[in-house]
Amino acid sequence: MSFQLAVFYAFALILVFAALRVITARNPVHASLFLVLAFVTAAGLWMLLEAEFLAITLVLVYVGAVMVLFLFVVMMLDINIDRIREGYWEYLVPALVVAGTMLAEMTLLLVGRSLRLEGMPAPAAKAETYSNTKELGRLIYTQYVYAFEIASVILLVAIVAAIALTMRRRKDSKYQDPARQVVVRRADRVRIVAMKSEKPAAPAAPASEQAAP
Amino acid sequence: MSLTAADFVPIWPELLLLVMVCVILIADLFLRDDQRNGVYVLSLLTLAACAVVTVVSAGSDVSIVMHGMFVDDPMSDALKVMVYLAVGVMLVYSRTYIEARGMFRGEFYTLVLFATLGMMVMISANHFLSLYLGLELLSLSMYALVALQRDSAESTESAMKYFVLGALASGMLLYGMSMIYGATGSLEIPRVAERIANGQANATILVFGLVFVVAGLGFKFGAVPFHMWVPDVYQGAPTAVALFISTAPKLAAFAFAIRLLVEALGHPSLLVEWQQMLAILAVLSMAIGNITAIAQTNLKRMLAYSTISHMGFLLLGLMSGTVDGYGAAMFYVAVYAFIGLGTFGMIMLLSRKGFEADRIEDFKGLNRRSPWYAFVMLLLMFSLAGVPPTVGFYAKLSVLQAALDAGYIGLTIVAVLLSLVGAFYYLRIVRLMYFDEPTDTAPIVASAGARVLLSVNGLAALVIGIVPGWLMTLCQQAMQASL
Numbered sequence: 001m002s003f004q005l006a007v008f009y010a011f012a013l014i015l016v017f018a019a020l021r022v023i024t025a026r027n028p029v030h031a032s033l034f035l036v037l038a039f040v041t042a043a044g045l046w047m048l049l050e051a052e053f054l055a056i057t058l059v060l061v062y063v064g065a066v067m068v069l070f071l072f073v074v075m076m077l078d079i080n081i082d083r084i085r086e087g088y089w090e091y092l093v094p095a096l097v098v099a100g101t102m103l104a105e106m107t108l109l110l111v112g113r114s115l116r117l118e119g120m121p122a123p124a125a126k127a128e129t130y131s132n133t134k135e136l137g138r139l140i141y142t143q144y145v146y147a148f149e150i151a152s153v154i155l156l157v158a159i160v161a162a163i164a165l166t167m168r169r170r171k172d173s174k175y176q177d178p179a180r181q182v183v184v185r186r187a188d189r190v191r192i193v194a195m196k197s198e199k200p201a202a203p204a205a206p207a208s209e210q211a212a213p
Numbered sequence: 214m215s216l217t218a219a220d221f222v223p224i225w226p227e228l229l230l231l232v233m234v235c236v237i238l239i240a241d242l243f244l245r246d247d248q249r250n251g252v253y254v255l256s257l258l259t260l261a262a263c264a265v266v267t268v269v270s271a272g273s274d275v276s277i278v279m280h281g282m283f284v285d286d287p288m289s290d291a292l293k294v295m296v297y298l299a300v301g302v303m304l305v306y307s308r309t310y311i312e313a314r315g316m317f318r319g320e321f322y323t324l325v326l327f328a329t330l331g332m333m334v335m336i337s338a339n340h341f342l343s344l345y346l347g348l349e350l351l352s353l354s355m356y357a358l359v360a361l362q363r364d365s366a367e368s369t370e371s372a373m374k375y376f377v378l379g380a381l382a383s384g385m386l387l388y389g390m391s392m393i394y395g396a397t398g399s400l401e402i403p404r405v406a407e408r409i410a411n412g413q414a415n416a417t418i419l420v421f422g423l424v425f426v427v428a429g430l431g432f433k434f435g436a437v438p439f440h441m442w443v444p445d446v447y448q449g450a451p452t453a454v455a456l457f458i459s460t461a462p463k464l465a466a467f468a469f470a471i472r473l474l475v476e477a478l479g480h481p482s483l484l485v486e487w488q489q490m491l492a493i494l495a496v497l498s499m500a501i502g503n504i505t506a507i508a509q510t511n512l513k514r515m516l517a518y519s520t521i522s523h524m525g526f527l528l529l530g531l532m533s534g535t536v537d538g539y540g541a542a543m544f545y546v547a548v549y550a551f552i553g554l555g556t557f558g559m560i561m562l563l564s565r566k567g568f569e570a571d572r573i574e575d576f577k578g579l580n581r582r583s584p585w586y587a588f589v590m591l592l593l594m595f596s597l598a599g600v601p602p603t604v605g606f607y608a609k610l611s612v613l614q615a616a617l618d619a620g621y622i623g624l625t626i627v628a629v630l631l632s633l634v635g636a637f638y639y640l641r642i643v644r645l646m647y648f649d650e651p652t653d654t655a656p657i658v659a660s661a662g663a664r665v666l667l668s669v670n671g672l673a674a675l676v677i678g679i680v681p682g683w684l685m686t687l688c689q690q691a692m693q694a695s696l
Contacts, residue, residue, distance in 0.1 A: 109421060142215065146224075146279040150334055150346040153231065154353060157327045160238065161357030164320035168363070 008048055015041040026081060028074045036067050050126065053133040220278040223285035225270065226263045226293065227333050233259040234326045241319030249317055253308060256322045257301055260329070264297045273694045277339055281401045284339035288471070288543070288695035291687060292336045292464050299461040299550050300329050302670070305662045306558040307453030313566040314451060316361055324361075325457065328354035332465035338472055341390045341400040348386075348433070348469065351462060352379050358457065359450040371449025378432065378442040386429030392422025393478070402477045409480045420486055423478060427490045430473065433466050434524045437497035447517035452564065452571065455513055456557035459520050460550040463527075467546045470531055471539060475696065484534050491532035496627055498525030503635040513571045515638060516556060519597060522635055523549050529621075529628055530612040536696055538615035540689035541608075547688065548596075548608040548677070555593045555670040562586065562659050562667060570653075576642055578651030586657065587646045589671030596674040598639035599632055604678035611685065 018038040025031040039062045046055040140148050221228070237255050244251055271290040277283070304325065311317045331354060334347030356379065360372035394400055396418040397408040408414050431439035447455045474487055502522030509515035527549070530542030563570035563579075570576070580587040596605035609632060616625045659667075677684060 106421075109417065143280045144282075144342070145216065146282040147340070147342045147346055150343065150350060153327070153330065154346065154350050157324070157350060157353050157357070160320060160323055160327070161353065164318070164324065164357060165360055165363060 004048060008045065011041050011044045011048070015045065026085075028079055028081070029071065032067060032071050032074055035070075036063050039063050039067070051132055053136050216279070223270070223276050223278050224283055224337075226267045227330060227337075229266055230259060230263050230326060230330050230333065233262070234323055234330065237319065237326065238323050241323070244319070249319070252319050252322050253304065256304060256326060259326065260297045260301045260304075264294055267293050267297070273690075275695065277403075281403075282340045282343045283337050284402075285337060286695040287691040289337045289468065291691040292468050292543075293333055295547050295550065296329060296332050296336070296461045296464050299464065299554060300325060300457075302551075302554050302558075302666055303453070303457050303460065305660075305666050306554070306561055307456065309658070309660050309663065310453050310561040310564060311451070313564075314362060316451060316453070321358070321361060324354045324358050328358070328457070329461070332461060335465045336468040338469075339402050341394070341402070341405075341477075344469060344472060345383075345387065345390065347465075349383065351465060352383070355379075355454075355458060355462070358454045359446060361454070362451045365449075365451075367449040368451060371446045374442055374449075375446045382429050382432030382439070385425045385432065389422045389425030389427075389429060392418050392425065396422060402472060405477045406479065409478070409483065416482070419478075419483065423483060423486055424490070426473060426478075427487055427494075430466075430470055431494055433469065434463075434528070435521055436494040436524050436528060437501045437521060438494075440498065440501070440521045443521055444514045444517040447520070448511055448514045448571075452513065452557060452561050452569065455516075456554065456561070459516070459553045459557065463524075463546055463550055463553075467527065467543060471696075474531070475539065488532045488534055491528045492621070492624060495525045495528040495532060496624065498522060498528065499628060499631040500525075503631050503638075506635065507638050509638075510573055511571055512560060512573050512576070512642075515573065516553075519635065519638075520553070522631070523597075526609065526612055526628065526632075529616050529624065533615040533619035533621070535615060535619055536692050537689065538612075538619060539696070540685070540692040541611040541615040543688040543692060544681075544685050545608045545612050547684065548604050551670065552593055552596045552605060552674060555589070555667065555674065556597070558663065558667050558670065559586065559590050559593065562657060562663065563653075565655065565658060568655075573642060573645065575653055577645045577649040577653075579646040581651050582654065583657055585668070589668060590646060591643050592671045592674045594639040594643050596678070598636040600636070602678045603674050604681060605674070607678055607681040607685075 015038055018034045018041060021034040022031050022038060025034060039058055043055040043058040043063075046052075046058065233255070237252055237259070240255065241249075241252050267290055270285075271287065273287055275284065275286040278285070304322070308317075311321060328351050331347050331350030331352075334343055334350060336347075338344040338347055356372055356376045359375055360369055362368040390400070393405060396414040396416075397405045398413075399405050399408060409419065428439065432442075435443040446458065450458065478484075478487065499522050502518045502520070502525060506515050506518035506522065509518060523545075527542050527545050530538050530545055532538075533541075560570050563575060576590070579590065592603060596603040599605045599609040601607075613625050613628060616628070
């Protein structure tokens, strides 16, 4: 077994373990952290495939940005784990049966007959000067520019949708406007009214007491 | 490798729409609430302009541009014009409805136009990547539209269901596409077809991928057994959005199926495989759709099951595997989209602020309240049921004929029997409208545009039913020139 293969198996095992823990961990924060582990390991696998740009993007974007945001949300929300796990065992059995059957069927169909390593030879090694990042950039802005632009439109839709769904001005919210607080004058808040002093009102007539049964 | 000016000519409608959506998005910022009508007018003008550009540039030639990502053929031109029309009519119908429900905002229009752009990308896709990206553009806009009425728990729930199941469907589709890529080594549709024809592809992996692709397509069409989301989404979504989901995207889904199944995987060795799969989907959809619809009391839910059964019919046309069959299926989906527009338009016509006319009882005694709209609804229901001389009859007939020509006698008989079952619940609404006393006596309020268009929509169901030749010829010629 070559060193590369050993690294691959080590990473693959960690990846599968982390992915399993993502869905089995009880604590959502732990699940998110296992997802980080899964992403970093997957980035390592891509590195083995000499796709260094994708590997770095995965770490930078997913681990660096998305997962941090995710952790924020998970920590901010008060998630009732017991309610989420309600019916877990009830669904687990049919889900396992379905997933197991599908896995078995797919394995029977594909492994050994169609998907053999000999049928898929490794690509020729790239030259020393080959830059994965440069090649990707060249392809994205030439061959795949149409798809790239549509993807950017999808992101625009995501922004519009997120704003449309979450932005609202609540009528009942109380907030302070410092600018208005600063310019306030005494006359705006206090009104001095000149009044004659009055005698206290006479005590209530006893008639109402008698009217009551 | 660089793009030339010739690459941009066929994608003009898409570019125009994209630029205009951005203009509307920014213009909306500067409009006061009482000027919001400008967004509505601008959206309609944009669709009209796109239609003009598409019609002017339409020809019988097929041009593939953008490094094989985009194809402009007669089928795409015809379907795109239908999409503009369906979206435009939907905007007119829903104007009063969304205003009464606080959804009359710029975002509604921009999301609808983004969804339209997604449909156009799907219709003109020549590459698995553009097919998938167009689909995602459409779906994401749809999820947001369903959830737009944020204070309604029902809408939010149905948006969630739609989102989760839609994501699952996209996953299946992508998995299938990746398998096909693995087998053929290309994502470009003509090249995939070429590799399969040359026998360079691994047959087992190809069929394996095909299964997932058909499952993903089934989800998007809402065909049984992938139909679970349809009734919930139709019922939960605001009627304007349910109207949108049930019409224009079906046209795009049809194009999607043609590109993927016929153009990429249409080799006779694979044709047999997906014909069998579609046959099962078609029969199950027609059976479960029509039979479950009988038990519904909510009109939107009933229409959802009716959609499922109509999608079964559409699949029947697709599985015939002949150009005539595809033409008949295209005619069917176009007719279905416009009848669907009318039916949901009627629900919105009878709805008003704080009241949804989405129960079947709400149509009771419509004849007393407004004989004309009762007649329009009668034409629409007859059309959905397939009663001659409405257009629905002709659409069903041509699909059945294509299926018979392809030798599916048993399936044809089943389809006829199941549409007889379907006729029951459509005619029940007609009975309620004409023979029952009205329970709701509020006057019908709608904009003049919606009234006129709805009348035209209903009459078109009758007129095109009497002279269906031109539309049928259009569909057939578009198919023949494109395949």
